[in-house]
Amino acid sequence: MSTKTIERSFPKITEEGLDALRERIGVKIGVTAEPWCYEATRDNIRHYAHGIGDDNPLWCVPEYAQKTRFGDVIALPSFLFTTSRIISGYVGGLPGIHAMWSGSDWNWHKTVNRNDTITTEAWLKDLVVHNTKFAGRAVQQTYHVDFFNQKGELVADADSWCFRTERDHAREQGTKYKDVKARQLRRYTDRELADAYRLYAEEKIRGAEPRYWQDVKEGEALPTMLKGPMTVTGFIAYAQGWGGLYIRANKLAWKLADAHPGLGIKNxxxxxxxxxxxxxxxxxxxxxxxxxAYDYGPERASWLTHHLTNWMGDDGILRNATCKIRRHNPEGDILFIKAKVKRKYVENGRHLVEIEQEARNQTDELSILGTGLVELPSRG
Known part of the structure; x- marks a missing residue:
C-alpha cells in the first residue's frame, strides 16, 4: 500500500464555526446543488439498482413488473438517495472540515412509481459534538429530508447524519485504523474468492412468491448477503447510479470550485x-x-435495504430502515450481511416484522448495524 502523501495542513473545527452552524438548525434549506435524478425513470431506477448490485426484476425488467400488482417497474426504496444531495451527505458550514456520511433512518409511506417526479424539503436538525477514535473531536451533523411526488404526497422522510472531522488529527493522531494501515497487502486465493462468490450464486430474490407473515418465526435468520470484494471499480459503479456529491467535469467542476473555494483540494x-x-x-x-479508498455511506445503507427487499418479495413493503456505520470498507474488503427476525406483531391492521442486521468483513470486524421494519401480506 502506497503511503506517499502531499504535505499540507487542513482547517480546524472552531467554536465560531459551530455557533454559526447552530443558527441554521430548523431553518428550511433553499436551493442547493441540484439532485442527480428528478424523475424515477426506467433507466434511472435500473442504473441505481445496478450500482448496488441489485438485479431484482421488479425494478429492472418492465416485462416482469407489468405482471405484478404495480403494473410496471417501481423504484427500489434506496433510489431516493439520488433525488437529494442533502440526504446523501451534502453538508453546509465548517468549510474545509471533512464530512463522512455515517448513518440514516428512513420511513417510506408510498411507492415511488415509474416516472414519478420527486421534490424535497430539508433542514438541519441537530448538531452533537463527540470524541472519536478516528479523529478526536468530531461533530455529528444531522439533516431531515421530506420527499414528495408530483401529486404533493409524502412518499418518504428520512434523517441522515455526517461526522465532520479534522483531517490532520485523523491522519496524525487517529487510532481507529492503526492496525489496518500496518497490514501487508492482502491477496485472496482463488479458493477464498470461490467460497465468497458462492453466496452470489445462491442469492435468491423472493420475487412473486409471497412471504406470508404467518410463516415468519421470531429468531429465524435471513440468508447471508455478500457485497464485494471492494474495488474502486465498484465504488465508481455506485457513483454512476447515485450521482455523487461533487463529481463534475470541466466547466461544471470549475463553477463548483469557484462558487465554493474551500471545496477544491489540490491534487x-x-x-x-x-x-x-x-x-x-x-x-x-x-x-x-x-x-x-473506501465505499460510499449511502451505498452501504442501500446494501442493507437490498438485503431486506430480496427477502420480503414483491408483496412486502419496507416501512422503515436504519443504518449505522461503524468503520470504512476499504478497497480489498469483503462484506457479509447477516440478519435475524427480532419480533413480529400486528399494529393498526398491518402485519409487521422487525429485523436486526449487521455486516462484518473478512476478518470479522463490524462494519454496519441496521434494522428493518417490513410489512408482509397475511393469509386470510
Whole structure:
C-alpha cells in the first residue's frame, strides 16, 4: 500500500464555526446543488439498482413488473438517495472540515412509481459534538429530508447524519485504523474468492412468491448477503447510479470550485479537485486518515435495504430502515450481511416484522448495524 502523501495542513473545527452552524438548525434549506435524478425513470431506477448490485426484476425488467400488482417497474426504496444531495451527505458550514456520511433512518409511506417526479424539503436538525477514535473531536451533523411526488404526497422522510472531522488529527493522531494501515497487502486465493462468490450464486430474490407473515418465526435468520470484494471499480459503479456529491467535469467542476473555494483540494498536479475522491484515490484517502479508498455511506445503507427487499418479495413493503456505520470498507474488503427476525406483531391492521442486521468483513470486524421494519401480506 502506497503511503506517499502531499504535505499540507487542513482547517480546524472552531467554536465560531459551530455557533454559526447552530443558527441554521430548523431553518428550511433553499436551493442547493441540484439532485442527480428528478424523475424515477426506467433507466434511472435500473442504473441505481445496478450500482448496488441489485438485479431484482421488479425494478429492472418492465416485462416482469407489468405482471405484478404495480403494473410496471417501481423504484427500489434506496433510489431516493439520488433525488437529494442533502440526504446523501451534502453538508453546509465548517468549510474545509471533512464530512463522512455515517448513518440514516428512513420511513417510506408510498411507492415511488415509474416516472414519478420527486421534490424535497430539508433542514438541519441537530448538531452533537463527540470524541472519536478516528479523529478526536468530531461533530455529528444531522439533516431531515421530506420527499414528495408530483401529486404533493409524502412518499418518504428520512434523517441522515455526517461526522465532520479534522483531517490532520485523523491522519496524525487517529487510532481507529492503526492496525489496518500496518497490514501487508492482502491477496485472496482463488479458493477464498470461490467460497465468497458462492453466496452470489445462491442469492435468491423472493420475487412473486409471497412471504406470508404467518410463516415468519421470531429468531429465524435471513440468508447471508455478500457485497464485494471492494474495488474502486465498484465504488465508481455506485457513483454512476447515485450521482455523487461533487463529481463534475470541466466547466461544471470549475463553477463548483469557484462558487465554493474551500471545496477544491489540490491534487498532485496542483489542480483543485473534490474531496469525494477519497473513494477512488488512495493517496488522498490516507491524507484524511482513512485506511485507503473506501465505499460510499449511502451505498452501504442501500446494501442493507437490498438485503431486506430480496427477502420480503414483491408483496412486502419496507416501512422503515436504519443504518449505522461503524468503520470504512476499504478497497480489498469483503462484506457479509447477516440478519435475524427480532419480533413480529400486528399494529393498526398491518402485519409487521422487525429485523436486526449487521455486516462484518473478512476478518470479522463490524462494519454496519441496521434494522428493518417490513410489512408482509397475511393469509386470510
Amino acid at each position: 498532485r498536479f496542483g489542480i483543485p479537485d473534490c474531496p469525494e475522491r477519497v473513494h477512488w484515490e488512495e493517496e488522498f484517502a490516507l491524507e484524511v486518515g482513512a485506511p485507503g
